[in-house]
Amino acid sequence: MSNSVALSFQNVTKRFGGLTAVDNVNFDIRDNEVFGLIGPNGSGKTTVLDLVSGLLRLSSGKIISYDKKISGKTSAQIARRGVSRTFQLVRMLPTLNVKENIASGGVFGFRRYRRKELDRKVNYMMSQVGLTGKGMLPVTMLTYIDQKRVELARALMSDPKIILLDEWLAGLNPTEMKIGINLISGIRYEGRTVVVVEHHMEAIRSLCDRCIVMNSGQKIAEGKPNEVLNDEQVIAAYLGVDNA
């Protein structure tokens, strides 16, 4: 694992009117690290990913990626700088087939493929995520796990430096979960930085090098998963103060 910083959050705040969704958050994510963002529902995890990917604008603070400021840039500009993502609710391109859905990630982003090179890359990605033989199917005919695979393959098509996975394992059965964890593990060995938002603590334990815990928009803990998940403040945030 390298020590250079892939993403640096400096006094990041996001307000929606009177609600502060992310409140003066500071942390760094190192290059080639699998980093977890955990916390109860509504704690601001997805908002952090939306701020990184340019879907939302920061109210104050800044986000730096590999020494370059990315906050304030558009989603397309950020994608072209090597940051790609999946969404909490799977977003398919319903009129396109599986191959075209995956190809869409490799034509306009950080790495752009053309013609035969694109076709080769799409076939490679399909084999990587377990979609071999399903290229010509309409995405609407796929199972949920296969739709998630398509979304992951699309995000990986442009060879991003950083990939943001927003509850990618949510809704999967135990067997699919194991497959999913293996897939995500494989991504980090390709030299990418992986940021995962998850509710499955076992997945966080087995995948992440480090993680932060958020509650009500604030960072309440940071460190290795086993340390963080035993933190009293974290237990209180998840279970409620009375039950902790």
Next chain:
Amino acid sequence: MKHRENYSLNIKRRELYGLIASIFAFGLAATLPLFNTGYALSLGVTIVMYTVLSTSWALFSGPTHYISLATAAFFGIGMYIVGGGLEIYSFPILIAIAGCVGAILAALIGLATLRLSGVYFVIFTLGLSELIRQLVTWAQTTMGTSSGLYVLIDVTESQIYWELLAIAAFVFLIGWCINRSRIGFALKIIGNDEKVARHVGINTAAVKIFLFMISGSIASITGAILAPRWTYIEPTIAFSPMLSFLVVIMALIGGAHRLWGPILGVIPFALCWDFITAKFPNQTALMLGLAFLLIVYAIPHGFAGLGEKYWGKFKHWRDFRV
């Protein structure tokens, strides 16, 4: 189930046949003035005019699902450029100017509105046509002596027909090239999910503005070519909102998701429209209403979508019959 690979840039055999058939159809259509210079030619001009306008409209609105009602604005500007500039420049130069002005206006509108969601865009484009009409009316009544302009130039109906047919061929060529290009693929992604499009690195605003410029430019050129046919133009004719609605209806009835879709709507609708306006001039609004109902309830994807649906069923039956 087989699906076409949009991102592949290789010419497929089916597309080659389509290209050859299109060239043949345009060649055949070009012979019309040689056989008839009366009613059939006049109807031919109308059909080709709506083919150009509807197809260029669908180039932008088909994949993006932004319903533009600004066709009349671009069309009217093209007409007025010819009407106002004939004493200074030659007709071909004025057509080129109209194309440039249409593109510039579309870029300005696009910069201001294409970040808006669909409904606001529709209302804005409808309002824009009316605004330009009012501005032209105001300018003519305050600065000139009449509300209209005479377009007196020695151009025959046959010439207008051939010019429009050439523009139609050009529009189909542009559409075919776009469909095979990265921009075409970007448009398909935008039409499916704009948020995903932005996150895969597409500058969605730039792509939409580019297509809107092409569409606006073609509509202005069409207006410029047709100006001599009217002889006398005034804002109520040149910027008629009815034109914008007819273009949208014809494109949707034919099928805006395919390049060849709008023409399937233009031909039957233009013939019916011609019949209704001649025999029942007071019932045109009724026909428009019925056409809208037809689109919404019976053929949401137009004749093209209907044909594809039944072709798919036929292929399924053929493949699985014992």
